[in-house]
Amino acid sequence: MTRKRRAGIFSALTTSITLVLSIGLSSVSTGAETTTLVKPDPSRSAHIKELLSGVSLIDGHNDLPWQYRKLGNDMNAINLTRDARKINLVTDFPRLKDGCVGGQFWSVYIPPAMLGSVAVRAVLEQIDVVHQMVARYPDRLELALTADDIERIHRSGKVASLIGMEGGHSIDNSLAMLRMTYALGARYMTLTHTKSLDWADAAGDEPKAHGLSRFGESVIHEMNQLGMLVDVSHVSDETMATAIQSSKAPVICSHSSARAICDVPRNVPDEMLKAIAARGGMVMVNFVPGFLTEKGRVYGIAEQAEEDRLGKLFGKDEKKTQPLLDEWKKSHPAPQPTLNDVANHMDHIRNVAGVNCLGIGADYEGFGHPPIGLEDVSCYPALLTELSRRGYSDEEIKKVAGLNLLRVLRSVEKVAKELKPVRAH
Numbered sequence: 001m002t003r004k005r006r007a008g009i010f011s012a013l014t015t016s017i018t019l020v021l022s023i024g025l026s027s028v029s030t031g032a033e034t035t036t037l038v039k040p041d042p043s044r045s046a047h048i049k050e051l052l053s054g055v056s057l058i059d060g061h062n063d064l065p066w067q068y069r070k071l072g073n074d075m076n077a078i079n080l081t082r083d084a085r086k087i088n089l090v091t092d093f094p095r096l097k098d099g100c101v102g103g104q105f106w107s108v109y110i111p112p113a114m115l116g117s118v119a120v121r122a123v124l125e126q127i128d129v130v131h132q133m134v135a136r137y138p139d140r141l142e143l144a145l146t147a148d149d150i151e152r153i154h155r156s157g158k159v160a161s162l163i164g165m166e167g168g169h170s171i172d173n174s175l176a177m178l179r180m181t182y183a184l185g186a187r188y189m190t191l192t193h194t195k196s197l198d199w200a201d202a203a204g205d206e207p208k209a210h211g212l213s214r215f216g217e218s219v220i221h222e223m224n225q226l227g228m229l230v231d232v233s234h235v236s237d238e239t240m241a242t243a244i245q246s247s248k249a250p251v252i253c254s255h256s257s258a259r260a261i262c263d264v265p266r267n268v269p270d271e272m273l274k275a276i277a278a279r280g281g282m283v284m285v286n287f288v289p290g291f292l293t294e295k296g297r298v299y300g301i302a303e304q305a306e307e308d309r310l311g312k313l314f315g316k317d318e319k320k321t322q323p324l325l326d327e328w329k330k331s332h333p334a335p336q337p338t339l340n341d342v343a344n345h346m347d348h349i350r351n352v353a354g355v356n357c358l359g360i361g362a363d364y365e366g367f368g369h370p371p372i373g374l375e376d377v378s379c380y381p382a383l384l385t386e387l388s389r390r391g392y393s394d395e396e397i398k399k400v401a402g403l404n405l406l407r408v409l410r411s412v413e414k415v416a417k418e419l420k421p422v423r424a425h
């Protein structure tokens with residue numbers, strides 16, 4: 001989830017696959033090879049789809065549960081069996097099928113302003129949404145708790161549904177809460193969202209822990225013991241470095257891109273890419289426009305400044321601020337990145353940290369204006385086809401699609417087994 005999902009996703013989408021980007025507030029070059037999309041070779045596309053029938057394609061982050069929450073967690077409000085474009089969603093079963101999705105971490109995001117018992121209640125309600133989704137569509141979804149589960153469920157033709165918690169505020173400084181969320185199925189926790197906690201710092205926020213506090217270290221240890229993936233998306237560089245060091249198991253970024261290409265604090269710098277790879281972890285690349293290109297970054301700053309300005313004038317009254325923000329957006333069209341920009345981040349991570357470090361964590365349903373060519377969850381094969389065009393081997397593409405995540409999860413499961421306390425006789 002980005003800071004806030006923007007309204008009106010589809011107003012700015014185009015079906016054109018050939019578009020040269022020219023809109024933007026900045027002329028800074030990304031150094032990207034090209035932003036022009038070319039129609040993929042049909043035989044290459046067919047080959048990638050064939051390849052994906054034999055490997056579980058796993059995405060690291062989708063905010064669909066938050067979309068339910070915006071509708072009062074009314075499970076009748078979204079029918080996933082139908083095309084959900086009409087209700088401005090990019091996720092539904094027909095498109096998940098087209099996208100060859102075998103496994104999905106459903107994010108049980110709660111805003112960082114939620115704290116204490118409010119946060120605990122909200123995260124339990126979000127976990128409940130995933131359980132209800134699975135119960136409601138048993139022929140399409142099944143809860144996955146292990147790497148073996150993911151492969152088995154994918155083989156049965158369903159989407160393996162994993163739960164990812166976004167932000168350590170979800171556990172309200174309680175290791176018991178961490179253990180109980182694991183028991184309910186949570187398989188990663190992003191240490192922070194956009195606000196620093198007492199025990200871990202967020203990228204772009206004032207540090208409090210300067211890495212990890214003693215309690216933060218105990219959170220990592222408990223996650224290692226449980227077999228929960230430590231997710232360092234969103235955290236500060238200092239916290240990321242400390243978490244990589246502290247964790248006995250490999251860590252992941254469930255939805256982050258490369259800072260060398262787009263210089264936002266939320267993206268991962270080269271030395272951290274190398275450190276994550278050296279410990280066997282991985283970075284699942286994010287599709288959020290503001291994190292992909294310099295134009296997007298500059299636009300994001302301007303948009304945030306306008307939102308803050310309106311907030312100061314009208315407080316939190318979204319009924320007043322949203323129409324004014326929409327007006328501002330009309331006169332300041334957002335620069336639209338393309339699938340190529342995402343592929344550029346992947347190339348960079350592969351070059352710096354190796355292909356074993358690379359995955360996909362789109363962040364769908366957590367942001368507006370997806371890149372051209374990656375409009376919804378049906379588009380993963382198009383991205384992998386582009387990687388093939390760029391020279392990735394079939395084996396490399398399988399790793400990016402899902403084998404890397406399965407390897408990391410198995411490694412985390414193994415560490416948990418090794419750390420299990422010896423029982424007293």
Ligand SMILES: [Zn+2]
Nearest residue numbers: 001002166255
């Ligand atoms: Zn996020």
